Amino acid sequence: MVDVYQQTGVDFFSSIKDIIEKKIDHEVRRADSFDIPEDAYDAMRKQHHALKIIETIAARHRPNSGFNLCLLHDDIYIDRMNFVFGLADPRINTAVVSSFRLNGTHLIDRLVKEIVHELGHLMGLGHCADLKCVMHFSNTLSDTDQKSADLCTRCRSING
Numbered sequence: 001m002v003d004v005y006q007q008t009g010v011d012f013f014s015s016i017k018d019i020i021e022k023k024i025d026h027e028v029r030r031a032d033s034f035d036i037p038e039d040a041y042d043a044m045r046k047q048h049h050a051l052k053i054i055e056t057i058a059a060r061h062r063p064n065s066g067f068n069l070c071l072l073h074d075d076i077y078i079d080r081m082n083f084v085f086g087l088a089d090p091r092i093n094t095a096v097v098s099s100f101r102l103n104g105t106h107l108i109d110r111l112v113k114e115i116v117h118e119l120g121h122l123m124g125l126g127h128c129a130d131l132k133c134v135m136h137f138s139n140t141l142s143d144t145d146q147k148s149a150d151l152c153t154r155c156r157s158i159n160g
C-alpha cells in the first residue's frame, strides 16, 4: 500500500494512481493534504528541505507495512545538492517528489518516473548505471527524459 499525501493545492493523484499501481504492483491510495512544515523552509535558498518534510509526514502518519509518498509543487533540496526531484528514506518508509522542476508537456511522464524511482528506493533498490532504467539517478531533466519508467532486467531481478 502506498498512501499519497499531497501538498494543499496539488492534485496529481488521479493522473498517477493507475500508472503507478501497474508499475509497482502495490495499491496506491489517496491520503490527506498537508502544508509544508515551516521549519523545512530555507529563506536564503528559497527552497524546502526534503528530509525535514518526509520526517514530519512520517512522524504524523507512521506507515504500518506500506509506504508514504508526498507530492509537492514547491522546490526541494538536500544538503550538498542544488535541488532534488525527489528523496526517499527507507528507514521511515517515506518519500517525496516535487513537480517544481518537472514542468512542461511531459510533466506527468516525468512525475511517474521520479515517483517509481523513489518508491524503488523504499523497496530497497539503489541507483543503476543503465541510462534507461528508472533507478538511474536524474541529475538533470534530460536524464529523467532519457530514462524509462521501468526497472531494467537486473533491478527487476533484485526487486524479485
Ligand SMILES: [Zn+2]
Binding pocket: 117, 121, 127, 137
Ligand atoms: Zn535515487
Ligand SMILES: [Zn+2]
Binding pocket: 128, 129, 130, 133, 134, 135, 136, 151, 152, 153, 154, 155, 156
Ligand atoms: Zn536498473
